[in-house]
Each structure stands twice: as structure tokens, then as C-alpha cells.
Amino acid sequence: MALNLNSSNVATRENRIGSITGYIGSLSDLADQSNRGTLKGCSRCFSQSSTCLSTCALGQLSAIREVAIIHHGPSGCSAASADAYYLDKVMAKKRGITNNTVYAGTDMNEKDTIFGSAESLRRIILEVNQRYSPEAIFVTSSCATGIIGEDIDSVVDDVREEVEVPIAAVHCEGFKSRIWATGFDISDHAVLSSIVQPPKQKRDTINFKNFYESARSEIIDIFSNFDLEPIFLYCNSTIEELSHISESLATTCICGTLGNYLGNGLEEKYGVPYIRSINPLGIAGFETWLREIGKVTDRSEAAEKYIEAQRVIYIPKIEEIKKELKGLKAVLGMGPGYTFEVSRVLNELGIEVVWALAWHYDKKYENGDVPPSMEYLLENEVDFKASVADQQNYEVMNILNKYQPDLYLSRHPGSTVWAIKNGTPAVYVADEYMIFGYKHTLEFAQSILESIHNRSFEKNLARRVKLPYTDWWYQQNVDEFLEEVKSNGKAIR
Ligand code: SF4
Known part of the structure; x- marks a missing residue:
């Protein structure tokens, strides 16, 4: 940029x-059109x-x-x-x-x-x-x-x-x-x-753009294995800290939507490398991310050693729980940074994503590349129905009603509540670190299991709540919206 x-x-x-x-179609079509430069947003x-x-x-x-x-x-x-x-x-x-x-x-x-x-x-x-x-x-x-x-x-x-x-x-x-x-x-x-000043010296620090630094001590511990000190941005940052972020060895983030501008800006202006890998959610994400940090900061050996030690502790437990998750179907609605990352993790856990809604979609990041999370899914031949809707909850309800998934996941509480009222078990992926690394991936898998094992709350609530949606709305076929989009150039609602 x-x-x-x-x-x-x-x-x-x-x-x-x-x-x-605005878009309705599939993940592969979304990525394909982004690559070819033909993707046009639809208006409602x-x-x-x-x-x-x-x-x-x-x-x-x-x-x-x-x-x-x-x-x-x-x-x-x-x-x-x-x-x-x-x-x-x-x-x-x-x-x-x-x-x-x-x-x-x-x-x-x-x-x-x-x-x-x-x-x-x-x-x-x-x-x-x-x-x-x-x-x-x-x-x-x-x-x-x-x-x-x-x-x-x-x-x-x-x-x-x-x-x-x-x-x-x-x-x-x-x-x-x-x-x-x-x-x-x-x-x-x-x-x-x-605020940011030109670098005077290089430091063994890594800029970590996140929302609320809830895994602060854990990440400090992880990075201490590599003699790196994370600087969390911007929650509780000081002006003094921010003035030195141009001196860090690299910039990374918990969510590409959040960190993309700063990461690219620091790279372009001060030559601080921006880690452009999939995010550290799930096993593949965490390992890919750590390896990329190792490569960029010249600490590959230490990164491999850490990965090896952690795999021994967590992989058998995750594999065990996967047996119970296999075959579940999920719908998710989140910001794009998380939609395609969490879809990847669900796929890793053996859960089929039947529909993913992204609250918006960035065709390309500032460096001109398709977001790494999309690229990863396509390279691994994962495809599913996808739409782009800026928290248009009535569309979420239509999709939930049609696909009757075992689970709905969202990072926005308002959306999760409506799914529960509809009788769909829902997981509120509130904390940005809820699926971070091996430990939290295991906990995330356990949360899913708990949500689907006891569905009485959702069932009871759905029986007692009168939703504002009419049968007419539920009968509308979301799959056909795409045809409308193709023929008219705009979505029909
Ligand atoms: S709150 Fe509404 S009126 Fe105020 S800046 Fe935002 S969009 Fe504009």
C-alpha cells in the first residue's frame, strides 16, 4: 500500500x-472472483x-x-x-x-x-x-x-x-x-x-496487535522460549511504548482484520516485517504462525523445539475429543478475520461448516494478496456456502432455519442470542484467545461438546419465545439469492 x-x-x-x-455464493467462488478481480459487492x-x-x-x-x-x-x-x-x-x-x-x-x-x-x-x-x-x-x-x-x-x-x-x-x-x-x-x-518514531536501535521485541490482551502472561511465557518480548497493542499501551514499535523485529496480530493496516504500515515505513501467515488459532494456525515468527526473527530451531514439546502434551487429547465432534454441522457468523480462521479450525476438528457469514470481506490485503486464511482453505480443498452480510441477522435466522445445524458460532453476542432463541445451540467466541494455541484449541473443542450435549436450555427457550420472523421469511430460499444477484446485479430482499 x-x-x-x-x-x-x-x-x-x-x-x-x-x-x-454483500455477497452470497461459496468460498471458492468468493476467492476465485477476488483473484480475477471480478468480485462486485451487492447492495441490499x-x-x-x-x-x-x-x-x-x-x-x-x-x-x-x-x-x-x-x-x-x-x-x-x-x-x-x-x-x-x-x-x-x-x-x-x-x-x-x-x-x-x-x-x-x-x-x-x-x-x-x-x-x-x-x-x-x-x-x-x-x-x-x-x-x-x-x-x-x-x-x-x-x-x-x-x-x-x-x-x-x-x-x-x-x-x-x-x-x-x-x-x-x-x-x-x-x-x-x-x-x-x-x-x-x-x-x-x-x-x-x-506517535511512532523512526527506529534508533533494534530490540528483541515483537509487536502484537490484539484487542484485550487476555492471554498476556501466557504469550509472554511462550515468547520467553525464543528470547522475544511481546508488546501488546493498543490495550494498556503507553505512548512511550508506541513510540518505539518501529524498533521491533516483527509485527503480528491475533486477527488480520485488526492488524493488517498497522502491520503493513510499519513494514512499509520502517521495514519491520509483518507476519503474514494464518492466525494462531487451532493447531495448523498456531504452528504455521510460530514457524513464521521463527523464520522472520531467526529463531526457527527454538520454535521447532517448542512445537515438539507442546504436541506431546496436547495432540493426543485433541485427537480424543475429535472422535466425539466428527460429523457435526455448523454455521458461523463473524468478522472476516475470524470467519475463515474459525472455519479452518472447525474443519480441523472434524466439524462440517455448512454456511459461513462474514460481516464484510476484504478482497485483498494491503500487500495485494488474498487473505491467508482464504488461501489456506482453498489449498486444502475446503469449500462451503458463504455469504457476506454486515450483521444482517435476519439472513442468519433464515440460514439457521433451513440448515438446522448442530451449532452456531459468532463473535457478536447479539447474533448468538437470536440463534439460541431459535433453538440452535450457540458458542459465543467472545475472547479473541478462545482458540489460541494448543491449550485453548482443546478448551474450545470441550466447549463445543458441552454446548451440544445439553440442548435443553435452547429447546426450552425456543418453545417460549415468539420471534418476529414470519413463515414467509423462513420459506425464502437463500440459495436462490445468488441467482438473483447474478441476473440483477443486486441482492433481492
Ligand atoms: S454514531 Fe451515527 S451519526 Fe454519529 S458518527 Fe457514527 S454513524 Fe455518524
Whole structure:
């Protein structure tokens, strides 16, 4: 990708890497069309509500310690990230540290949306800086500021010398993109352009982009076998840590959708290699990932030794549980980073994926390659029905009703709850490390087994709940949507 750190604006995923939110077909067709450059996203004439990308951008930035987020917009937009702010405090407490990050909204009103409020924004930045002495300031935008063309960049440039800490304008207007993951890229761009400094020396560290560092101590232990120290980003990161990430030996991530922009940006700008393997979920993922880290950091021998020792402990147990999972059928709905990785793990465990929904789909990553998770599935001749739907739950319900799988897996609680109300056992893949490495793959397999062994909760709930979907909707044939897409160029709903 061509990274332009002189501009505070980042092109959307749709424009940069051809991401889409509407498709129905199969995994092989999706990948084939991506490779040939013929894949076109479909639009819906009906859409359920989705997520605002600013939530992802603000959530990422507010997780950094001792910074100030000044959200320039109406209070309703600022409130969208209240839960992220709360979560950041909880995650810091869990680690036994304090995160004094401040989150302030400028509370734009009707008058501001007509006449602009650049002067109040300026005053608010200076007041926040004086009152809280943050180590960096991120001034974020909203739809309202984007629509009226509020010149946030000029205000930021104007106060730069006065505040004496790094300050960046962050353009996260929600209307920019249907793909909320664009918010991850926007936050990475702000960090790359305002915080990260050119390297002075190389260190035995590895940048690890993740959400909530729940496996922090475990990963520190694993990497100590290779004399490597992980730097977890951005949850509980400090500005000092972030300023040095250009000095690491490599960058990796728990999810390609989350880590792609930062990984590629650090590689392009500072030559820090980005680990482009399948993710460390399941056996194949974990081993491929460790071997790639070993290769890039010149620690292959240590990586092989670790793999060998861990296989002895876990593989027999995983093989044993696989006997009970064999033949189960699953539907899953997740962000694309996890959809195709978790499909691979389910396949590894002997569970057949009958349909996978990805909340969006990136045709290619920033380096021009098809995402490694897709490539792996195709090379191993795994294919299944697939669709791209930005949390369009009514489509999930139709698919569950038709395929009657043994199991539904999602990383979004709202989606999982609806499956349970429908009588389908569901596993909420909430924690990003829930399938990480050998140990958690075994635990994941056990969770699946527990979910399908006792189905009384789902059955009882389904009997008592009246869902809003009519028989007419359930009778609609999702398989035929593709034909409609092919003939009309858009999905019929
Ligand atoms: S920024 Fe736009 S999309 Fe996001 S919450 Fe505000 S109005 Fe909604």
C-alpha cells in the first residue's frame, strides 16, 4: 500500500482494498472472483442497523493509557464509545494498572452544525490539555463535522505548539464506510502518523496487535522460549511504548482484520516485517504462525523445539475429543478475520461448516494478496456456502432455519442470542484467545461438546419465545439469492 502519513485522512476499505458487505455464493467462488478481480459487492434494498466505524476507531485509541480523546460531534455520537471507555478501565484494572485516559465530547448542537464550532473545539482542546495533562491528544470527527466540512486539521495544526504533546486529527465520520473495520485502520493511521518514531536501535521485541490482551502472561511465557518480548497493542499501551514499535523485529496480530493496516504500515515505513501467515488459532494456525515468527526473527530451531514439546502434551487429547465432534454441522457468523480462521479450525476438528457469514470481506490485503486464511482453505480443498452480510441477522435466522445445524458460532453476542432463541445451540467466541494455541484449541473443542450435549436450555427457550420472523421469511430460499444477484446485479430482499 502507499502510506501517506502527511495526510490525516485514510481511504475507506471499500476504496483501498475493494472490501464488500454483500455477497452470497461459496468460498471458492468468493476467492476465485477476488483473484480475477471480478468480485462486485451487492447492495441490499433492506438493511438492519449496523455499527458505526467511529466506535472501532475510538475504542482502539481510548485503550491507550494517559491520552485524551476529544470527540468533535453531537453527544449521541460521543456516547457510542462509552462502553469502550468503561471496558478500557476494566482491562487496566484487570492488569493491576491505571488508565487515566480522558474521553471528552464537544457536544455539537444545531447552531454548531450551521455555523461551525472550530473556535469551541480549539478552546476545548486547550482546556483538556491544561486540566488533564495527557501524553497525546486525538481529535476525532463525526458525521456532523464531516458533513459541514469542519476543518479539524487546521484547528489541530493551530494548537500543536501550544499543547506540547503529540496531537492528531482523526477522521472517523461514520458515513464514510459501511465497514466498521475501517475504524481500526483510521486509529492505526493516527498512531503511525503522530506517535511512532523512526527506529534508533533494534530490540528483541515483537509487536502484537490484539484487542484485550487476555492471554498476556501466557504469550509472554511462550515468547520467553525464543528470547522475544511481546508488546501488546493498543490495550494498556503507553505512548512511550508506541513510540518505539518501529524498533521491533516483527509485527503480528491475533486477527488480520485488526492488524493488517498497522502491520503493513510499519513494514512499509520502517521495514519491520509483518507476519503474514494464518492466525494462531487451532493447531495448523498456531504452528504455521510460530514457524513464521521463527523464520522472520531467526529463531526457527527454538520454535521447532517448542512445537515438539507442546504436541506431546496436547495432540493426543485433541485427537480424543475429535472422535466425539466428527460429523457435526455448523454455521458461523463473524468478522472476516475470524470467519475463515474459525472455519479452518472447525474443519480441523472434524466439524462440517455448512454456511459461513462474514460481516464484510476484504478482497485483498494491503500487500495485494488474498487473505491467508482464504488461501489456506482453498489449498486444502475446503469449500462451503458463504455469504457476506454486515450483521444482517435476519439472513442468519433464515440460514439457521433451513440448515438446522448442530451449532452456531459468532463473535457478536447479539447474533448468538437470536440463534439460541431459535433453538440452535450457540458458542459465543467472545475472547479473541478462545482458540489460541494448543491449550485453548482443546478448551474450545470441550466447549463445543458441552454446548451440544445439553440442548435443553435452547429447546426450552425456543418453545417460549415468539420471534418476529414470519413463515414467509423462513420459506425464502437463500440459495436462490445468488441467482438473483447474478441476473440483477443486486441482492433481492
Ligand atoms: S458518527 Fe455518524 S454513524 Fe457514527 S454514531 Fe454519529 S451519526 Fe451515527
